[in-house]
Amino acid sequence: MIEVSCDIAIVGSGAGGGTVARELAPMVSQGLKVLLFEQGPELGNDDFTGREHDMAEALYEDGGGFLTSDGTMSLAFGRVLGGSTVVYTGTSLVAPDRVIREWCVPGLDHADIERRSRKYMIENNVHFLPRVLVNENNKLFFTGCHRVGFRAEQFPLNLRGCRGSSLCNLGCPNGAKMGTHRVQLPEARRQGVEIVSRAEVLRVEERALAVRVSRKPDGAKGLESPWPPGEYRVRARQVVLCGGSIGSTALLLRSEPTRGLRGLGERFTCHPAHILVAQHDHEITNDVGHPKSYYLDRSETDGYVLETCMYFPFVTAKNLTGFGEPHSTLMRAFPRLQMILVLACDKATPGNRISVDPSGRPVVHYSFTKQVIRSFVSATRTSARIFFAAGARRVHAPAADPPLIDRQDAYRIDDLIDERHFLPGRVSVSAAHLMGGCAMGAPGAAVSDSRGVIRGLPWLRVADASLFPDSLEINPYVTVMALADRVAEGLRETWRLEG
């Protein structure tokens, strides 16, 4: 066991960890030692090939195939320096005022979240994509929405020099997406924060971390860890966990100082998602251009959000219900496919939670509530109408049996797409916005307070989406950065007071 000491240890490098590292970096010049540990590898520019088969394995936990305990939903989250900011599409939204009010976290108000969110939107070059760069897959969504009476909104995106590869979810091969690996982490490193990749934090101890640094596997992408392989005990005066909803929660669940902490692992939510596909008579630009330009927010009234999207052949194939010739026919029509991503806005429910198995690996327990199934079905019906209004010849709806609906049957959408066809284990559902587990709330009652401090452990904080006490109902990274900014501010204040 190698002993190392530092002042502040940060665990994780995504939206939370990158932000905390960047915000604390100026303290290094004041003599503080700040370490950041990332379980995944640090990739070089040449590692981003855009090829589905090797990027999925290099960037995602379990290659993107992490399953909930009953196997009915897959969860996608990054396992690489930069975390999930390497694999998102860069959509940058401020948390809705309504949601922050409903969270009811003492000391947290929307104005503060909004102010901090805008700071990072400027830092990450968030803007609207110029019209000439929006592809037909996106324009058809806007047109379809307009024709059925909805107004789609444009996503602000954190891009710089986007070439329209459409490969955002495989890590931008052009370095155009302003994730923490492009913005906050390089700046933190420049100011002296030491970043250690391939470093898995096994458990939290009293003001210390047990860390295992691994060698780069043969044939794997990325750089070797800057630290020699081995087991380390890292003493730290302050610890900030930013491993995401699943990573941070599982780490605390297998750690002695937080054993038995009430509420830990609970309030897990995730925006369960379907990919819906429609076939047009002619080819459209779909696998070129940024994949996500528009969204339709029906979260407040109907419990769902529709977003434009474009996925890769395997992900598309996996998400289509069924198999055999009908499935293959749709896949062969790839250049004519339009896609919509349905995000159901779930609510924190007692049974939906994170635990760990005897070996300490995270286990996510999740059941689809009736409300979520209703939202899926309602969203699928709306999407089918949007597809047909945009000119699609037929629509693939997972909650229909058979799932393909031809244009001449469009008038029967409400009959064909029905809750009785939503059969978990038959329809593919995946989620990428993983939230909760270390939920904020009233000091002394919740797992953490509004500054991310873990109850009863003033030296231990959390700064990631595990803090969310309920679903955010939008893409979460900007809100994670805003919360992480608050955590870093609290840490600086603590440091100042303690001299």
Next chain:
Amino acid sequence: MHNNVLQQVRPVLRAVAETVVPESRYLDDDGWVSLEATVERALSRRGESVQKQLVLFLRAVDALPALRYGRRFRKLGYVRRAAVLRAFESSPLLVLRRGFWGLRTLIMMGYYYQPAIQDSIGYRAHREGWQKRRTIGESPPTSGEQAAIILNDPDLSTDDEGGMRDSLP
């Protein structure tokens, strides 16, 4: 167990694959090797219990049709094979539905991960994005578009048609 998982059940795996993705019957030896290597790699990330479950599930898929059709799965024609798999897919038992979903997912991964297959279905995403499409003459660039691509200048578009805006929200 890595590298040996499929060896035990290769004939039935191929029969299921040819039913799930009918075009897979046209794969050459290299194509099958690639498919199976991808499946093996995915399985190697899972625990040994998952690997055993897969083998067990494939054996069940092979054996159960004998009760109804008097033949193993791999000896059936396409129509009966599809009927068997549909029964698993829509089974009232979650364990059978998720078993089939997992098997189907592995097969689709092994098939659609292959670059040649991706090309064959018309998937053309490329790191050069719009520029690549234009260099093959699909859509000639305008000077304004070129500038937008290179600079990603948000001020290039001030046209509100289509809901576009140009300032920080």
